[in-house]
Amino acid sequence: GAVVSQHPSRVICKSGTSVKIECRSLDFQATTMFWYRQFPKQSLMLMATSNEGSKATYEQGVEKDKFLINHASLTLSTLTVTSAHPEDSSFYICSARDRDRYLGFQETQYFGPGTRLLVL
Amino acid sequence: AQSVTQPDIHITVSEGASLELRCNYSYGATPYLFWYVQSPGQGLQLLLKYFSGDTLVQGIKGFEAEFKRSQSSFNLRKPSVHWSDAAEYFCAVGARGNTDKLIFGTGTRLQVFP
Numbered sequence: 001g002a003v004v005s006q007h008p009s010r011v012i013c014k015s016g017t018s019v020k021i022e023c024r025s026l027d028f029q030a031t032t033m034f035w036y037r038q039f040p041k042q043s044l045m046l047m048a049t050s051n052e053g054s055k056a057t058y059e060q061g062v063e064k065d066k067f068l069i070n071h072a073s074l075t076l077s078t079l080t081v082t083s084a085h086p087e088d089s090s091f092y093i094c095s096a097r098d099r100d101r102y103l104g105f106q107e108t109q110y111f112g113p114g115t116r117l118l119v120l
Numbered sequence: 121a122q123s124v125t126q127p128d129i130h131i132t133v134s135e136g137a138s139l140e141l142r143c144n145y146s147y148g149a150t151p152y153l154f155w156y157v158q159s160p161g162q163g164l165q166l167l168l169k170y171f172s173g174d175t176l177v178q179g180i181k182g183f184e185a186e187f188k189r190s191q192s193s194f195n196l197r198k199p200s201v202h203w204s205d206a207a208e209y210f211c212a213v214g215a216r217g218n219t220d221k222l223i224f225g226t227g228t229r230l231q232v233f234p
Contacts, residue, residue: 004163043210043224044164093163109222111156111164 003027004096006112013084014120021079021115023094029074030096034109035067038091050077084119091116122147124213126225134233135203141196141228143185143211152214153194154222155185159207167209170194181205206232 003026013019023033031052036044048058048069056069066088068080077096081088095109123146133139145151152171156164168179175187185196194211211225 006163043226044222045224046221049221095164108154108166108169110166113163114161116161 002098002108002110004094004110004112006092006094006115008115009113010116010118012118012120015085016083018080018082019084019117021081021092021094021117023077023079023096023112025075025096025098025110028096028098030077030098031074032097033071033077034095034097035069035077035079036093036095038093038114040091044093047079081117084117086119089117089119122151122213122215122223124211124223124225126209126211126228128228129226130229130231132231132233133201136200139196139198139201139205139230141209141211141230143194143196143225144192145194145211145213146192147213147215150189153185153187154212154214155179155183155194155196156210156212156224157181157207158210158227164210167196201230201232203232203234206230 005024007022033050035047037047038044046059047062048056050056050069050071052071052074058064071077091114093114095111125144127142154169155167157167158164167183168177170177170187177185183198185194187194208227208229210227212222214222
C-alpha cells in the first residue's frame, strides 16, 4: 500500500517550453502532496505544499509563477514548470500524505520515484 | 530552526560487515525522525520512523535506528550489509503536529564491496 507514482519519469525539453509533471497516489487519498527538488549529490528541498481544492503554499524563494501547482483531486497533483530554462534542470520528487492515516501523530509522507527534467 | 546533519558523505563497507550511519538533529523539542533510502534514479523509500515510545526502532530490510535524546542523534544500523543496500540514505526531521516540512540531511552514500 501507499504507492505514489510520477509521470513522466524523465523529460527533455527545449528552453522556453513548459513541462507538466504528474504525481498520483495510487491506493490512497491524499489531501496533501508535497513537491521537492533535488540537485545532484544534494538533499531534497521542499518547494511547495499542495492541498486538494486550494492554492499551493510555496516555500520562500520558490517562484509561484514559474512552478505552477494544481491539486485538482484527492489522488492527483501536477507541477508545471513554465518557460523552462537550463537552470530548472533537476530531479523533481513528489510525496503524499495518506488522508486516512493522518492521525496527528502518525504522519508519514510517501514518495514518488521522481522525474528527471533536462532543459536544453 | 530545525536542522539535520549527516556527518558522513560517503561510506564504504564490505558485504556482511556491520553498518552505522550517523544522524544528528537540532530541534527545540523531541521531533519526529525518519530514515529514507534512495536508490539511483529512484524516489525515497521509508526505512523507519520514530514518533514516540521505544527508542530503538525496527525498520524494513533489517535496519534499525536508536533515538538518543541526550546526544540528539538517530543513527541507523544494520548488523550485516548486503550488496543491494548500496544507495543514498537520508535522515529527516519533522515537527510534531506538523510534518509538512520535513528537513532532510544531505545524505550518506553507501557503497558495498563484495
